[in-house]
Amino acid sequence: MQFERLEIPEVVLMTPKVFGDERGFFMETFRQSEFEQHCGAYTFVQDNHSKSKQGILRGLHYQLNQPQGKLVRVTQGEVFDVAVDMRKSSPTLGQWVGVHLSAENKQMLWVPPGFAHGFYVTSEEAEFQYKCTDYYAPGDEVSVLWSDSDLGIEWPLISSEPSLSEKDREALMLMHAPKF
Structure with missing residues (x-):
């Protein structure tokens, strides 16, 4: 496995060694x-x-x-995956990193606790799998608005507006979102 620290060094892109031939492939995830x-x-x-x-x-x-740390990967299709630093004591507070994860590139992204996380589906459909360091607690979840200009995330949108859940349409601006 190759581990690459991104522009926010706590976020790590992982690329597995893939062993394949005409029968298929094997990789340790x-x-x-x-x-x-x-x-x-x-x-x-x-x-x-x-x-x-x-x-x-x-x-x-x-x-x-x-807070949940998440180890994320795509097993069908492709997404643009984003992590936003929400740690108030961090020099990269409010900054983001994004990578394309796909079934083809087989890469994984480590998003540590203290980060907001999201993804946008760029393929016809995508299956997204992830491991979490804590249990899902719906009453504890916060959503930051995907299009907040203070973040300036460069989403590779296929149309002008993505399809969003009600929760994500009503998300907070970064400046109003609670920090770690």
Whole structure:
């Protein structure tokens, strides 16, 4: 596994070694000891799997009192995945990093606790899987507005407006969102 720290160094892009031939492929998607060496000593307690159609944007979400670190990957299709630093003591507060994750590139992104997370589906549909370091607590979730100009996220939109949930349409501006 190759580990690459992004512009916000706590966010890590992971590229597995893929062994393939005409029969298919094999890859190791997680090894606790290597993960701890490159990302920190975290324990995963919950795995999630979602399927979304093209043009859907999910996020930017985080939990304030039960923050979740997320190790995310795409097993079908492609998404543009984004992490936003929400840590008030961080020099990168309010900054974002984004990467294309796909079934083809097989990359994974480590989004540590203290970050808002979201993704936009660029393929016809996408299946998105992720491991979490804490349990989902719906009453603790905060949403930051995907289009907040203070963030300036460069989403690769296929149409002018993504498809959003009601929660994401009513999300907070970065300046009003609680920080860690």
